[in-house]
Amino acid sequence: MNAYDELLARLKDIDLVGQIGGLLGWDQEVLMPPKAAALRAEQLSWISKTGHEKLTEARIGELLEILEQKDDLDEIQRGNIRLARDSYDKATKLPTDFVAEMAMHKSKSQISWTRARAENDFSIFRDDLAKMVEMSRKKADYLGYDDVRYDALLDLYESGLTVSRVDPLFAGLRENVAPLVKKVMQSGTKPDMSWVHNNTWSKEGQEGLSQSISEAIGFDFNAGRRDASTHPFCGGPNPDDVRWTTRYDEKDPFGSLYGSMHETGHGLYEQGRPRHLDFQPTGSANGLGIHESQSRLWENQIGRSREFCEWALPIWKEYFPEQMKGVSAEDLWRSVNFVEPSLIRVEADEATYNLHIMIRYEIEKKLISGEIEVDDLPDVWDDMYDEFLGIRSPNRTLGVLQDIHWSFGAFGYFPTYTLGNLYSAQLLTAARKELPNHDEQIRKGEFTPLLEWMRKNVHSRGSIIEPSELIKEATGDEPSPDDFVKYLQDKIEFLYEL
């Protein structure tokens, strides 16, 4: 066997460990019985340890050194070697026992977060979170960084991301979006939300609506599932088995539907991976920013467009004939674009969403540097919401306990959400140039042309080139906030007559 084939065989082995871990994780979130938590943590720790051991075998380092000398490699081979090198370097910096301990703690800590959230009691989560922060700092130190400790964690979710790159990005958005939100608030204009709030929306109806729309967009339910979980996510082991979840609130039908469209977007990306690259790093989705661009595309750019609302109205009426009596497509469109500062990130509107991310980003920066500690979190959280959004959480469940991310130590993850918003606007702007009838197609529920464009320009490209290169290749431009800002200004100014 030559060095490249040997490397691929080893990477396949590692990929299978990851697939199995993906199923265990999904099961833990969705349907595992409560008493199974401790032994599931043992299983996940075993998976994590096994994957880490296989990835850090010295032979992989040797193979990479051989292969990095070669100059006759094609694009895919170069991509696999680059990605394997990145994983190998990151993994060899972390001791095996540390990885196993962290995996074990993730499981434990997710359980206590779930309980704390249900019981609205931060103290239940406090100790596990403190240990998780301590371990994350230690992890950053193991990984190393040039400037600030938090950079080492940012780099895990999008290669090369640093505080010095992210800071101006948020500043740019703040300059344009914050004033926009202020103008909306000052205008006093509000869509009529009474038809939403004065009705009850059955779980069964919401399930039917989510399922229909996910199917219509193109999610393949023979290669995936829809379930319910506390924190919606898209997971599962591989492109043939993509499992997304949503949650239902009988007072609010938008949360489940737009959550479903969001996770459907993630799921479509997974199902669209290049299958000739199965088990290879280049066959994977290309990092969290691009992933989020696909979820945001369907949730917001498409799902909150006037054309989509026109198409979706009859489906709404099918599942909720009583509740939708007298509701027009324009009413629906205005309601799903209601801009108002709110407490819950995943339910925030497009305009305020990035402020939620900014708060988390600022908190994480300070928490990882040691400027603040876990006991400060609940109040710091509430104070920042006061400052940036003008509202204060009445309890911990709607405040500092709302997100699952910190419970599994995903510090540095949140900023990729904002990258996703920017990329989604850039990609749709580029796609429109090749799809002149885009608006009309959406109005007719013809989602295939746009999905095919994404399949060709994004999904099928896997991780062959780096995320920023992929955006450049697909759109012709460097990553930038301009398309997003323009899209948002156009829509909001029209809707709110600013």
Place this chain on the structure above:
Amino acid sequence: MNAYDELLARLKDIDLVGQIGGLLGWDQEVLMPPKAAALRAEQLSWISKTGHEKLTEARIGELLEILEQKDDLDEIQRGNIRLARDSYDKATKLPTDFVAEMAMHKSKSQISWTRARAENDFSIFRDDLAKMVEMSRKKADYLGYDDVRYDALLDLYESGLTVSRVDPLFAGLRENVAPLVKKVMQSGTKPDMSWVHNNTWSKEGQEGLSQSISEAIGFDFNAGRRDASTHPFCGGPNPDDVRWTTRYDEKDPFGSLYGSMHETGHGLYEQGRPRHLDFQPTGSANGLGIHESQSRLWENQIGRSREFCEWALPIWKEYFPEQMKGVSAEDLWRSVNFVEPSLIRVEADEATYNLHIMIRYEIEKKLISGEIEVDDLPDVWDDMYDEFLGIRSPNRTLGVLQDIHWSFGAFGYFPTYTLGNLYSAQLLTAARKELPNHDEQIRKGEFTPLLEWMRKNVHSRGSIIEPSELIKEATGDEPSPDDFVKYLQDKIEFLYEL
């Protein structure tokens, strides 16, 4: 680390691989999307290969040789060493590639069985089954045997089981049970089944009934789940996560309920395993015969008793108030003890059940020896049903395709079902001696005393001693058909006034 602790650490590692495999297998049967089959087969093959590699490491052989010299070991240590030796010897006889190939083929073959069964077309399953038979013969040859090839496979499910031991056992039952069934048929007596057949039994009602009764018996749903699957089974990764399934037929409420009680019995055994022996072979359930004794106990010995029917009647009426109007406990009792030759093993009554097993046993003997081949199966199956039960299947789905077992190569498994029937009668006979108010307790729904007896005398003993020793320890007698025959004769003669 001393040799014993090193062995236990290695066995824990192997046990975790098995736990993970247990979850993957459950998921495949219960909720995996159809297109995921091929990659799930890769995952299961990886699990199987990894477990096999770990079990066959030369170091385990070295440790066993060291430990087998020691004479100061306690009962548990001796048990762990004996069981590890048995697994090690069996595993080292099978080449790693063969094990991986077999695991891969199991997954594939289960899929084609499911399709073949749904489409009533044996040809869909034919090639995969033929390969499975071929691999099973090869497996027997790798494992070795003294007398006939099939012995090597029987031994996998109950240590020491051989054709020469099983043949007389079935002969003994045949002598007593076959004439009993004949007498029932000749008597012409039949319970009134019209209340069953003239009603529709909603899936929801059956789910509620199954759930209530499983909870009442003592299954802990915080450490397990109930789901639906084509072929009911009890699986899952470990005693904190025991997952059983049933299936629903709106024309027949008994299938799901008694199936649920059967799987609940398996589940209770798993949940009752000795937890201080987690990850150790002695902490596992003690083979398939004992396992089946626990399922049969609750399904038949308890579930089809007059006292149980008296207790359960109000619960039936709660879920099916219309359908159960005018039905008495005695009507219920007579209906659930309806003796009549039928096509489906899992729905067979207690009296004819072992004839179903006998047919499978005879077929397997001939199939593994090469006396018949896969293409002969559909007709051989139908002819034997004609001969032993006097009925012929109108199609393949109700005939040769009804059981999942052969699809995963479990030749030699079926006879343990009959062992389970015999053991269950022996265990209840022994328990009654210490529980003088047993009948009265069942009539009141007080299942705890019997469950506690099983916990103490069976469950908590894990696999510390061999199955036949466990039966001797718990009942005072060697394995024997006498208690079962007496139990059946007493009940059937009374019910059918023979």
